[in-house]
Amino acid sequence: MLFGGPVKARALDAAGREIASDFIAPSQPRAPQVLRLRADGIVIVELAGGSNEALLFKLCVEGGRGDGKTCETFEGLKPADKAFDRIAHHGYLFEPLKRGEPLRLTDAVDQRTLPPRRGNDGDAEVFFPAGGLRVTLPHACVAVELHLMVFTSSGIKAVGLDAGGRAVAGDGGSAPQGQPLVITLRAKQGDGIAAIEIHGGGGEALLYRLCCLGGEGAHRCVDFDELDRPARKVARLVHAGIVFEAASGKPELALVDMVDEAAEPDRAGRDQRRELRFPGHGLRIELPAACSRVALDLMLFGNGPLRGHALDASGARVWRGETTAPAKQPAKLDIRGRGIRVIELFGASDVVALYQLCHEPDAEVPDEPPEDDGCCKPARPALSAPLAERAQAMVTTASAVAMVQPVAVVTGIVGDRPRDGWVGEVIEQHQGRDGRRCALVRFHPRAGVAGPWNGLRIQVPAGKTVTLVSVCGIDQRAADARE
Structure with a gap:
């Protein structure tokens, strides 16, 4: 909007060259006017004029995203x-x-x-x-x-x-x-x-x-350089839409400087960059979308190998492998499979540094897991066997599998350790007008498991949403008084 003299706009490309321009002059006082700049590769817009009596109240950009750049x-x-x-x-x-x-x-x-x-x-x-x-x-x-x-x-x-x-x-x-x-x-x-x-x-x-x-422009590599180093260890870290979680549920993840990536080849040392340090007995990585390939750059600081497997949204294993490099040497896991959503790493004797993760989306796999085919096969949760601390709470009825596949995993915590897998029971089932389905599931400790429990963990499968409706229990002090 102009309150004084005319305004000229210039559009510049990444090299600072003018590639488009436009000009407006006052028509009637306080009337909105539009400058239009059309060209490929506009990076900068410069406005000049207005006699110090002009204001910009709206800016619209077309074609800035979605070009695979x-x-x-x-x-x-x-x-x-x-x-x-x-x-x-x-x-x-x-x-x-x-x-x-x-x-x-x-x-x-x-x-x-x-x-x-x-x-x-x-x-x-x-x-x-x-x-x-x-x-x-x-x-x-x-x-x-x-x-x-x-x-x-x-x-x-x-x-x-x-x-x-x-x-x-x-x-x-x-x-x-x-x-x-x-x-x-x-x-x-x-x-x-x-x-x-x-x-x-x-x-x-x-x-x-x-x-x-264009091409495979969706391929993306993620490192940890821009993250601020937390004052203490954490159990879970979310970065660039990717979830990194210690398998134990304890605060065992830290951002450190343990690998010199400026060296050739990479070596143990410092380069003022960030790596994610995790315990060799377990790290879980959940990706923001289904991928066909994931590459991890790592370094072990103890005996190996570091083993791992990849799971799709239904919990089915689509890849497994292990590192071959010795301690304090660069190691790489090239993970390929259909619809990779979760990666679990385990088996090393000491800490491991992860300093880069590259992933490519799988265009052939939808984010949601496929509908049940009516065969009533038991669902496998997206957290699985090699991390034995995570007992699986499986819903065993055919109707439950059809409604909530893959199921959530609920684990009772004794002291500070996840220990007891709880059993799920379907209470109600609903299907909305849009075809989406949901189930109300009650989880409870298995028969013969006495606790006491200090808490519980709910692991949500990739691509699913879980809402906690209520938690009911008996305080241990009340149970002791009753006895």
């Missing part, structure tokens, strides 16, 4: 005073095109401003030699944006390669020294970019941002 900015990767023959980070692999030429991690770009400028922000960029840089992507992309900065007059040329090494895209460009340069590679129809070769720069160029558009 994911970007790696190297946040958390710190500069280092040494040369590397290769750098691995968040599933990306960076290597010099000419063997023997070094790569470096520098801090010469400030990405806190838009557009980025020459400066420092505390995070590293990949400074590559005159012979060029090869980047292997964690997954194929339909298109790739390269954000570079060159400190000479040399230009940059980039080539996109498919999984077989065939060139499927290419482009190049130049920019004033110390100014952002954005190069976009788009693969031909039906092809995907799996690796990139970057040439030029005269040994004075760096890559500070890389974006994947």
